[in-house]
Amino acid sequence: MAYISFYRKWRPQDFDQIIGQKYAVKTLKNAIAAGRLAHSYMFCGPRGTGKTSAARILAKAVNCAQGPTPNPCNQCENCKSITNGTNVDILEIDAASNNGVEHIRELREKAKYIPSALKKKIYIVDEVHMLSTSAFNALLKVLEEPPPHIMFIMATTEPQKVLPTIMSRCQRFDFFPISVEDIGKKLKKISAAEHIGVDDDALDIIAKYAKGSLRDADGILEQLASFEQDQITVEDVTSLLGVVDYELLFQFADILMGRDVKKGLLFAHNIFAGNQNLEVFIQEFLDHLYHLYIFQHYDQPQEIVEMPETFQKRYQAQAKKAAKTDLMFLIQAYGDLYKQMKNSEGAATLFKTTLILTLQPSSGQLQQDPLPKSIKQSKKPASPDSNKHPAPPENIQKDAAAANGSIEKNWLKICNLVKKSKISVHAMFAEISAYRCDGNTLYFYLDPKKSWHKDQLSKKNNKDLIAKALKQVSGTQYRIHFETEKEKTHKTIALDSQNNDFTTEDVPQNMVKESGQSSDIYAYLKEKFEIKE
Ligand SMILES: Nc1ncnc2c1ncn2[C@@H]1O[C@H](COP(=O)(O)OP(=O)(O)OP(=O)(O)O)[C@@H](O)[C@H]1O
Ligand SMILES: [Mg+2]
Ligand SMILES: [Zn+2]
Numbered sequence: 001m002a003y004i005s006f007y008r009k010w011r012p013q014d015f016d017q018i019i020g021q022k023y024a025v026k027t028l029k030n031a032i033a034a035g036r037l038a039h040s041y042m043f044c045g046p047r048g049t050g051k052t053s054a055a056r057i058l059a060k061a062v063n064c065a066q067g068p069t070p071n072p073c074n075q076c077e078n079c080k081s082i083t084n085g086t087n088v089d090i091l092e093i094d095a096a097s098n099n100g101v102e103h104i105r106e107l108r109e110k111a112k113y114i115p116s117a118l119k120k121k122i123y124i125v126d127e128v129h130m131l132s133t134s135a136f137n138a139l140l141k142v143l144e145e146p147p148p149h150i151m152f153i154m155a156t157t158e159p160q161k162v163l164p165t166i167m168s169r170c171q172r173f174d175f176f177p178i179s180v181e182d183i184g185k186k187l188k189k190i191s192a193a194e195h196i197g198v199d200d201d202a203l204d205i206i207a208k209y210a211k212g213s214l215r216d217a218d219g220i221l222e223q224l225a226s227f228e229q230d231q232i233t234v235e236d237v238t239s240l241l242g243v244v245d246y247e248l249l250f251q252f253a254d255i256l257m258g259r260d261v262k263k264g265l266l267f268a269h270n271i272f273a274g275n276q277n278l279e280v281f282i283q284e285f286l287d288h289l290y291h292l293y294i295f296q297h298y299d300q301p302q303e304i305v306e307m308p309e310t311f312q313k314r315y316q317a318q319a320k321k322a323a324k325t326d327l328m329f330l331i332q333a334y335g336d337l338y339k340q341m342k343n344s345e346g347a348a349t350l351f352k353t354t355l356i357l358t359l360q361p362s363s364g365q366l367q368q369d370p371l372p373k374s375i376k377q378s379k380k381p382a383s384p385d386s387n388k389h390p391a392p393p394e395n396i397q398k399d400a401a402a403a404n405g406s407i408e409k410n411w412l413k414i415c416n417l418v419k420k421s422k423i424s425v426h427a428m429f430a431e432i433s434a435y436r437c438d439g440n441t442l443y444f445y446l447d448p449k450k451s452w453h454k455d456q457l458s459k460k461n462n463k464d465l466i467a468k469a470l471k472q473v474s475g476t477q478y479r480i481h482f483e484t485e486k487e488k489t490h491k492t493i494a495l496d497s498q499n500n501d502f503t504t505e506d507v508p509q510n511m512v513k514e515s516g517q518s519s520d521i522y523a524y525l526k527e528k529f530e531i532k533e
Helices: 022-033 052-061 076-082 102-113 133-144 180-193 200-209 214-227 234-241 246-257 260-275 278-297 311-323 326-342 347-359 368-379 382-389 398-401 404-407 409-420 421-427 449-457 458-475 508-512 516-528
Strands: 040-044 090-094 120-128 148-155 173-175 435-436 440-446 479-483
Touching: 022 052, 022 102, 040 052, 052 076, 052 120, 052 148, 052 326, 090 102, 102 120, 102 133, 120 368, 180 200, 180 214, 200 214, 200 234, 200 246, 246 260, 246 278, 246 311, 246 326, 246 347, 246 398, 278 311, 278 326, 278 347, 404 409, 404 458, 409 421, 409 458, 421 449, 421 458, 449 458, 449 479, 458 479
Parallel strands: 040 148, 040 173, 090 120, 120 148, 440 479
Antiparallel strands: 435 440
């Protein structure tokens, strides 16, 4: 007997053999049973999900000697000839290769004649979105007034490219990517029936690689079976497909999270020696980290990540073990690496560099949320002297926290710098805390009883020396604002000739209301803050 490819040999021959696509199958079966057949159908969906198969089954369901029936017998001459593709009344047109208008005109001519043997002449038009505009228009004419003895079943992987005028004349069914689990099951079934020895892990990789296409999965298994006579292993699959063994991804994540330098170096060596495509590896590793992230943050991860059950358990375990900050750090580091690799020839060098950096015992610490940690540190003074120092800024709003991490951490340093330049300012400054940061403006809060302190600190030269200390430590030029009431909204007054930043709080309210002239306000501020020109 001639050799038949898996995908043809394993093509579903009735509706119940179609995997997934429950909605489409059920609706079609019901319609056939109820005698409510449309004259044109549009099957939309990605490649290898069963569109052509379903079209042929529908053709049989309509034309079976015992039909129309939702369960074609597959025994009668009609069914058999449709399965073999020898029936003259079933016309399959591949629009990808015949996209011209002549072809559709010919089709239109033929449509006039009644079927020679079957009840209905059926046109199966594959990849219908590929038709030229004139061919589309010609097709539209047939669809507008279809003779009762014909039926159109069209299929497309790109429904958005099908003219709306065509789409609206069809009954549309959507076909979806087939789940990894279902693909795995089908592959198992085929390998058992075909006596192919294959490891379960190897099948899992094929199922994932096929990305929802059963046709691709069948094809890969067939290809592997043809060159591996004994047992098909994970290695066979990864080397054929150029994909990464899951095992390696779990291993690599473990090594990095454990900061195991020796194992890390050996791992990299094996990756290079194994001829693994580095970009693919990093891409897969990022996917792996993303999965871990989902398992850490989403209660029902199986709802959003598709993977075999055995893997779900492993992800669960690794996600549990991984520190959240560590995971963020790795995502950042390997995400950056991936970006760099895309524009560079030195992929291996870049990989080595990132590897070493991420294996450092202290790496990733910077990514930790600075707020809780620095507060804790400051509550336990490092030296007796620091008792005099204030608490660091507290309750800084969340978005400002990141920006001010360095301020909080270095609060003592900042205070010491202020102390060096003016001890009286330090005495007042040391008692207060920043509570809000808006862009580059830091707001410090003082107890309402300390309005005198506030006035003193608010003097331009005092503000300047505090800003200088802040800049020295954090690198950022902050504007500073002292207030005795929290959460006030501050409008910045623009003073054209000056870069000095003042806020409405620096100006008596009645002056703003009555004058509103920036020159008046400026004159006032100049005096108040001893600005020399
Ligand atoms: N839903 C499915 N159930 C069972 N087998 C399927 C299914 N989808 C695809 N297959 C397998 O893949 C082969 C190809 O499927 P089919 O030609 O029906 O896909 P298609 O959606 O028309 O793909 P394409 O858009 O690439 O033409 C089938 O012969 C069968 O082996
Ligand atoms: Mg098809
Ligand atoms: Zn039949």
